Structures are given as C-alpha cells and as structure tokens.
Amino acid sequence: MCGIAGIINYKHSEDKRKLLKKMIGLIQHRGPDASGIYINGPVGLGHARLSIIDLSSTGNQPIHNEDKTIWIVFNGEIFNYPELRKELIEKGHKFYTKTDTEVLIHLYEEFGTEMFPTLNGQFAFAIWDQRDHSLLLGRDRVGIRPLFYHYSNNRFSFASEIKALLADANLPHRLNPEAISDIFTCWTTLGSSTPFKNIFQIPAGHFAKLTNSEFTIEPYWNLSFEDNDSCNKSLSDWSEELSELICDASRIRLRADVPVGSYLSGGIDSTFISSVVKNNFNNLLNTFSVSFTDDRFDESFYQKKSVQMLKTDHHDIRCAEKNIGANFPRVVWHTETPINRTAPVPLFMLSKLVRENNFKVVLTGEGADEIFAGYNIFREDKVRRFWARQPESKLRPKLLEKLYPYIFSSGDGRQKRYLEAFFKKNLNATSSAAYSHLLRWQNTAQLKTFFTDEFKIKGGSFNRFVDRFEATLPENLMSWNPLSRAQYIEISTFLSSYLLSSQGDRMAMANSVEGRYPFLDHRIIEFACKVPPRFRMNGLEEKYILKHTATGTIPLEIIKRPKQPYRAPISRCFFGDNKLDYVEDLLSEKSIKQKGYFDAKKVSSLVYKCHKQNGQLLSERENMALVGILSTQLVDEQFISNFPAYPIKEPKNLKICN
Numbered sequence: 001m002c003g004i005a006g007i008i009n010y011k012h013s014e015d016k017r018k019l020l021k022k023m024i025g026l027i028q029h030r031g032p033d034a035s036g037i038y039i040n041g042p043v044g045l046g047h048a049r050l051s052i053i054d055l056s057s058t059g060n061q062p063i064h065n066e067d068k069t070i071w072i073v074f075n076g077e078i079f080n081y082p083e084l085r086k087e088l089i090e091k092g093h094k095f096y097t098k099t100d101t102e103v104l105i106h107l108y109e110e111f112g113t114e115m116f117p118t119l120n121g122q123f124a125f126a127i128w129d130q131r132d133h134s135l136l137l138g139r140d141r142v143g144i145r146p147l148f149y150h151y152s153n154n155r156f157s158f159a160s161e162i163k164a165l166l167a168d169a170n171l172p173h174r175l176n177p178e179a180i181s182d183i184f185t186c187w188t189t190l191g192s193s194t195p196f197k198n199i200f201q202i203p204a205g206h207f208a209k210l211t212n213s214e215f216t217i218e219p220y221w222n223l224s225f226e227d228n229d230s231c232n233k234s235l236s237d238w239s240e241e242l243s244e245l246i247c248d249a250s251r252i253r254l255r256a257d258v259p260v261g262s263y264l265s266g267g268i269d270s271t272f273i274s275s276v277v278k279n280n281f282n283n284l285l286n287t288f289s290v291s292f293t294d295d296r297f298d299e300s301f302y303q304k305k306s307v308q309m310l311k312t313d314h315h316d317i318r319c320a321e322k323n324i325g326a327n328f329p330r331v332v333w334h335t336e337t338p339i340n341r342t343a344p345v346p347l348f349m350l351s352k353l354v355r356e357n358n359f360k361v362v363l364t365g366e367g368a369d370e371i372f373a374g375y376n377i378f379r380e381d382k383v384r385r386f387w388a389r390q391p392e393s394k395l396r397p398k399l400l401e402k403l404y405p406y407i408f409s410s411g412d413g414r415q416k417r418y419l420e421a422f423f424k425k426n427l428n429a430t431s432s433a434a435y436s437h438l439l440r441w442q443n444t445a446q447l448k449t450f451f452t453d454e455f456k457i458k459g460g461s462f463n464r465f466v467d468r469f470e471a472t473l474p475e476n477l478m479s480w481n482p483l484s485r486a487q488y489i490e491i492s493t494f495l496s497s498y499l500l501s502s503q504g505d506r507m508a509m510a511n512s513v514e515g516r517y518p519f520l521d522h523r524i525i526e527f528a529c530k531v532p533p534r535f536r537m538n539g540l541e542e543k544y545i546l547k548h549t550a551t552g553t554i555p556l557e558i559i560k561r562p563k564q565p566y567r568a569p570i571s572r573c574f575f576g577d578n579k580l581d582y583v584e585d586l587l588s589e590k591s592i593k594q595k596g597y598f599d600a601k602k603v604s605s606l607v608y609k610c611h612k613q614n615g616q617l618l619s620e621r622e623n624m625a626l627v628g629i630l631s632t633q634l635v636d637e638q639f640i641s642n643f644p645a646y647p648i649k650e651p652k653n654l655k656i657c658n
Contacts, residue, residue: 002061003030003509004073004147005046005159006126008135010212012155016044021651023164024048028649029334030075030160030509035651038062038071039658043128043135047073048651050512052256052360053081054098062657065105066094069130071657072108074101075160076123076145077516079252084118101125108136113207116220120252120521124202126158135210141221141522142367143204143496146505150199156210161506162199162336166643172198173640175632180597181459183338184628185445186437188497190469192217195337195635204496221522223491224474225484225529235535239549242527246549249521250276253363260516261286261354262363264314265566266302268543269365269374271310271558272550273518277363278310279553287312288362290350293320294569302561309555317353319346324573325580329634333645334510335502338632340447340624342568347507355511366504367519370495371528372543373487373536376563379403380423381436381486382540388427397423402540405562433470433477436486441465447625450598450606469493483533570623574630576615586633595636598629 005023007016020037024046028035031048034057038045047061062071078084081100084107089095093106100121107115108127113136122144127136137158139147149158150165159165166173174197179189192200202208205221250273254260262274264287278285287307291300300316307314324345331345354362369375380403387396397420404419425442429435445462460468472492477485500517508515518524528536531545538544547559574583585591587607592600606626610616638645 002050002073002075003027003048003160003164004075004124004126005164006073006128006135006157007044008042008128008156008210010042010133010154017656019168020044020046021654022167022648023159024651025648026163026167026644027159027161028651029512032512032652034060034653034655036061036073036655036657038064038073038128039656040071040130042133043071043130045071045073045126045128050360050514052077052258052514053100055257056098058097059099059101060653060655061101063097063099063101063105064657065109070105070108071128071130072101072105072125074104074123074125075147076121076125076140077253077255077514078103078119078121078123079255079521080118080120082255113209113218113220116207120523122517122520124160133212137202137208137210138220139202139204139206141205142491142500142520142525144500144505144517144520146501147202148194148199149202149208151215152198154212156215162194162196163333163639163644165199166196166639167648173643175597175636175640177455177458178460180338180632181448181451181456182465184340184447184451184459185462185465186441186469186493187340187444188493188501189337190465190493191472196639222474223488223525223529225480225488227479227481231532235545235548238531238535238545242524242531242545242549245521245524245527246272246518247276247280249518249524250363251281253516253518253521254281256361258360259286259358260361260363261288261357261359262312263287263350263365263515264289264303264306264310264312265365266299266304266306266558267365267561267564268547268550268554268559269368269519271306271365271554272546273363273365274306274310274312275550275554276518278312285310285312286357286359287314288350288354288357288359289314289316290346290353291316291318292346292568293318297567297569299564302558305555305557315353315357317349319349319568321569321573322578323349324568325578325583328573328630329582329638329645330510331507332631332634333638334506335631336506336635336639337502338628338635339502340444340628340631342570342573342627343566344502344507346568347503348510351508351511351513354508354513360512361514361516362508363516363518364504365519366499366515366517367495367525368543368546370487370491370499371519371525372531372546373483373533374543374546374563375490376403376565377436377440377490378483378486378537379540379542380439381482382537384423384427384439385430385435385482387423388430391424391427399540432466433473433485434466434489436482437489438466443621444624446621447628450602450625450629452596452599455597481533483537484529487536571610571626572615574615574626575610578615582634583630586630586637591633595633595641597632597636603629
C-alpha cells in the first residue's frame with residue numbers, strides 16, 4: 001500500500017523533481033517507509049512506500065523491467081501475484097525483486113491492456129513505456145484504491161489523492177458546483193467527477209491510455225447481475241460454494257511480510273471474516289474495534305461476544321462526542337470532499353489504534369451489505385413495490401413495521417403516520433430505473449435548500465441529476481430483478497465513491513494502514529451476482545445466503561441480532577459541551593458569506609437552534625445539513641483558501657532514478 005504521483009508533459013520541459021517531491025510529500029501518510037522518483041524526458045513518476053511485501057530496499061519504487069524501458073509506480077496489492085509470477089518466469093521473464101509490483105511490469109510486457117482480467121487485487125497504478133512514450137493507468141474493479149488526474153494543454157498529472165495534484169500552483173483550486181450538489185443528493189459525486197473543477201478520477205474497473213496525441217479511458221470489467229431466479233441449485237449448494245470462496249479470498253489477503261489483523265465490529269460480516277481467519281490460518285489473530293460512549297451507536301456488547309468466541313488478542317478504542325469534534329478537520333483533510341455524516345471519524349481513530357499496535361494491514365467485512373443485499377434500502381424497495389400494486393391498501397404498508405420496529409413499537413402515532421406518508425411519496429413511479437433510490441435521494445436533496453440561489457442554479461436540479469445518473473446505467477438494467485437493480489445502483493455509487501473512500505481507503509491510509517476486503521474479491525462479487533434474488537433476500541430477511549453460510553461458524557446471537565447500521569453522533573460533537581473555535585468561525589455569518597456556497601441566514605438559524613437546544617438537533621436532516629455545511633466550509637478552507645492546511649512532509653529515504 002502506497003501513494004503514487006506523476007507528471008507527463010509532452011509539450012514543455014519543466015522542473016518535475018521539485019514538484020514531485022511536493023506531491024509525494026503531501027501523501028507521505030500513505031507511504032512513510034521510503035520514497036522514489038523517476039524522471040526521463042516528458043515523464044516524472046513519484047512514489048511513497050508502505051512496506052508490506054518484500055520489505056528490503058529492492059521493493060522500493062519506481063520499479064523497472066530488465067532493460068529499463070518500462071517503469072511503474074503502484075498503490076495496492078495483487079493477491080494472486082505468486083501464481084502470476086510463476087507463470088511469467090515460465091514464459092522467460094526475469095525478476096530482480098520479490099514484489100507484486102514487478103509482476104505488473106512483466107504482465108504488461110506479455111499482455112498489454114489485456115493484463116487486467118488476470119489480476120485479483122485492489123490497485124491503482126501507472127506504467128510508463130519509454131519505447132513509445134505512453135502511459136497506462138489502471139484501477140481495480142470496484143475502486144478500492146483511488147486514482148485522480150488533471151489534463152490540459154498536453155500536460156497530464158495524476159496522484160492517489162487530490163491534495164497531491166493541488167501541489168501544482170498552476171492548477172486551479174475551485175469547487176465544482178454540480179459535484180457538490182450531487183454530494184448533497186446521493187452522498188457522492190457521479191462518474192469520474194470529483195468535488196474539484198477539472199480534477200477527475202479514473203472510474204473503478206477502467207484503464208486509461210495516454211499518448212502524445214490522445215487520452216482514452218476504457219472499461220475492462222462490468223458489474224452484471226444474471227437472471228438466475230429459476231435456477232434449481234439448492235441454497236446449501238450455493239452456500240458451500242460461497243464458503244469456499246470466502247475462505248480462499250481471506251487466505252490470499254493474508255499474504256504479507258508483516259502481521260495482518262482484523263476489524264471486528266460485532267456484526268455478521270467482520271465476525272465471519274475474523275472467524276475464517278482464526279479457524280483456518282491464524283491462531284494468534286489480533287482484532288480491533290471502536291465503541292461509543294453514546295449507547296445509541298455502541299455495539300460493544302456484540303463485539304465482546306465475538307471476542308469471547310474467537311479468543312483473539314483484542315484492542316478497543318472508545319469514541320466520545322468530543323473526539324469526533326476534535327478530529328473532524330483532519331478527517332476532512334483526508335476525505336478531500338464534503339461529507340454528510342461524522343461516521344468516518346471513529347474509523348480514523350480506529351486505524352490510528354491499529355498503527356499504534358504496530359500493524360500495517362487489517363481485514364474488514366466491507367462490501368457484504370452491498371453484494372448480499374444487507375441494507376434497509378433494498379427492503380424498502382421491496383415493500384414499496386408490493387404496496388404499489390395496491391396503493392390504497394391499509395395492510396401492505398404495515399410491512400414497514402418489520403423494517404423499523406422501534407418506531408412502530410413506540411406508541412407514537414404521529415411518527416407512524418409520518419413514516420407511512422414518507423414511503424408513499426412517488427409510490428407508483430416503479431418504471432423509473434432509479435426507483436429504489438429516488439425517495440432517499442429526494443429526501444437528502446432537501447439539504448440543498450441551504451445553498452445560495454446562485455449555487456443552486458450552478459448545481460442543477462434534482463431532475464437533471466436523475467437524468468445524468470440514468471444515462472450511466474447499463475442498457476439492459478430494466479430486464480434485471482428489482483433487487484439486482486437496487487444493488488447495482490448502491491454498488492456503483494455509494495460503495496465505490498463513498499464507503500470505500502471516505503470510510504475506507506482515506507481513513508486507513510491517514511494512519512498508514514492498509515485495509516483488505518475479502519468480500520470484494522471479484523470472484524465473490526461475480527458469484528453474488530449469480531445467486532438467485534430469493535437467496536440474497538428471503539422475504540424481507542437480508543443477507544440470507546451469508547447468514548446460512550455463517551451458521552455454525554459464528555454465534556447464532558450475532559447472526560440473529562437486529563441490524564444496526566454503522567453511525568456516529570453528530571450535532572453535539574460540535575455544540576453544547578463540545579464548543580469548538582473552528583466550528584464557530586467557519587459557521588459564522590462572515591465566513592458563510594465570504595465562501596459563498598450557503599445562505600447565511602439559513603445557516604445562522606440552524607446554528608442558533610443548535611445553541612438553543614444545547615447542541616442537540618432532533619431532525620436527521622438537520623444533522624446531515626450541519627455536517628454537510630461544516631465539511632464543505634472545511635474543504636474550502638483547507639484546499640482553496642489556505643492550501644495546504646497541514647505542512648508538507650519531506651519525502652523519506654528518497655531515491656532518484658533517471
């Protein structure tokens with residue numbers, strides 16, 4: 001796991017060394033162990049290394065082929081590299097390192113862009129071919145590792161993080177209103193866009209080719225669900241195959257020359273992965289959890305149950321509201337985007353705990369909810385489609401009680417009526433390709449009422465957002481089962497650009513920790529796409545096949561526990577007893593007007609309400625608005641008004657290659 005950066009200028013010569021040092025200095029947290037730069041003619045490549053495989057100096061990057069005509073900088077892991085290396089040696093390729101990085105060089109020599117289907121990994125890399133002065137960029141299938149770029153005037157720059165690109169003073173530092181509007185609708189940007197103007201990302205599952213005359217991006221992998229509902233294969237057969245895949249995906253993700261730990265949230269996903277590792281490969285497993293002082297968010301009861309069963313060497317960090325408020329600016333610096341939740345902050349603290357215990361690698365359970373239908377949004381879609389067949393039914397909406405029993409059992413009739421009215425909105429719009437997500441997006445989009453009128457116009461309407469989104473969907477999407485459609489949308493938006501970024505890569509790498517995701521092995525994803533919908537969600541029981549597979553391996557108490565989405569406290573982290581100077585400053589009328597994104601009067605009213613209620617905002621929408629506004633103000637402050645917000649570190653153990 002590392003950080004990469006590069007500059008290719010076909011038109012003019014420039015001092016690439018100085019700028020590359022700044023670029024990799026800004027992402028030293030991704031790779032604090034060593035640094036390297038390669039410069040030759042139009043190209044300059046930079047690398048910050050986190051040593052995990054081949055800990056010797058021979059593993060330092062950039063790495064080259066036998067005659068030094070091809071060079072690479074690589075961020076991530078290729079988990080099947082031993083098998084690929086053996087095949088390449090048999091074909092006559094010679095290796096001078098023991099790294100998975102060098103495997104990529106020789107795969108490129110052997111297969112060119114046809115190399116990607118052979119890879120099982122999480123990666124972002126750049127390969128420079130000195131023979132024809134071309135650059136190949138590649139990103140893993142679901143976007144676990146980030147890769148950003150800027151291209152203008154025949155000059156191209158790329159990096160693992162946006163802040164490295166912004167090290168170039170000639171690159172404009174401006175937010176993209178349409179992208180910000182998207183974040184205030186579906187939590188993330190769409191497609192290749194980022195929150196910054198003229199800075200883009202290589203989409204997940206794509207590669208890009210740059211030459212002196214053109215820049216092209218092409219997909220090498222597509223997420224596709226098969227209509228398999230009539231398959232006669234039994235649940236037990238499907239479950240047996242899944243068990244074998246999870247075991248192998250976990251096995252190859254333990255490949256490292258450093259110890260590998262595991263996150264343990266107390267839910268089925270991380271507990272299952274930890275148990276697979278503990279029972280099959282590692283009897284000395286270290287596990288890591290975050291718990292909360294606020295009982296509404298705390299899962300420590302189930303974490304302790306899992307630890308008692310697994311008998312791991314367990315480490316826990318307890319998160320209080322004041323911790324979230326204090327760490328929030330640093331978290332935004334690493335996310336590089338406005339966020340509508342504080343959930344990344346405890347994960348930032350958790351990765352710090354991992355690093356403090358001398359671990360560089362952890363396995364996590366991320367991805368299972370998306371590929372095995374574990375979210376309420378999938379259950380909501382199913383209930384609403386059933387209800388839509390008889391919109392005036394009094395019985396069908398009662399199925400909502402199964403989704404939100406804590407509301408319906410409270411005896412609060414007003415809340416029940418509100419919930420029914422909420423889910424009845426646009427009930428009959430079932431012909432929309434985005435039906436499963438429209439209700440949530442419309443609700444979140446109301447946060448945009450806090451924008452100034454000018455920024456609203458620049459950001460675009462909700463209908464325009466839906467049109468832009470639907471234009472990206474597969475042509476045959478409407479032929480899939482509705483559950484498959486909903487899962488595709490969740491995976492292609494929320495998973496890649498929010499969960500694996502703001503809560504995944506960025507929070508782990510902020511503390512030089514690599515997260516590995518067995519459930520996101522492409523073999524498991526492709527398997528899940530073939531599983532009949534009734535086995536992914538049985539009635540309204542989510543993750544049905546995963547629960548069946550985990551039974552007998554982890555405690556039944558964990559499998560049958562009520563679903564608790566991962567969340568963290570919000571408004572009281574910044575107000576009430578946790579008053580913070582930076583919050584007061586950035587949410588002041590002066591600062592809001594100066595930056596120009598939000599309506600100062602509306603923000604002042606929200607802030608006044610926070611103060612009046614001792615920091616406690618009751619509405620979920622108000623909480624999201626507060627975090628969204630504050631994080632947007634921080635993004636402006638850190639990346640536009642006061643860049644860089646934190647000092648640029650000097651690259652460590654820098655090696656210059658020419």
